[in-house]
Amino acid sequence: MFKLTTAAAEQVLKAAKQGNAEGMSLRLAAARKPDGAIEYRMGFEDSVGEDDIRFQSEGIDLVMAPEDVPLLDETVMDYVEIEEGKPHFIFLNPKDPNYRPPADA
Known part of the structure; x- marks a missing residue:
């Protein structure tokens, strides 16, 4: 099933507080692009x-709609800083052709 990292969960909680959305569920959605890549929404x-x-x-x-489960199953959502000072959510999904497993630390 879909999973959040601790860093992603912490950022979701911060965003909920800032957006007056505390207590609301985070809806996840996905769609396959023409090139086969997956577009994520939340x-x-x-x-x-x-x-x-x-x-x-x-x-x-x-929460997710049943039709989104096949694309989002086995996905991990993380919150990382790829470029210094520019953190953002990333989706690690082995079903996405652009997916590259993280290097072992």
């Missing part, structure tokens, strides 16, 4: 549909 949502998949990772309530 946002806070206070209403959850009857068919939505609900679960938790790192204490964060997550």
Whole structure:
């Protein structure tokens, strides 16, 4: 299933607080682009549909539509600083053709 790293969960909590979205679930969505890559979307949502998949990772309530599960299953969302001073969320998804496993530290 989809997982958050500790760093991603901490940033999600900060974003929820800053955006007055505390207590809301984080909705995740994905779509396959024409080149095969995967586009990721997320946002806070206070209403959850009857068919939505609900679960938790790192204490964060997550929700996704059933049709997004096949693309997001086995994905890890992290929050990293690739360029100095420019941290952002990344999606580590072995189903994405652009995925490269992280180098062992």
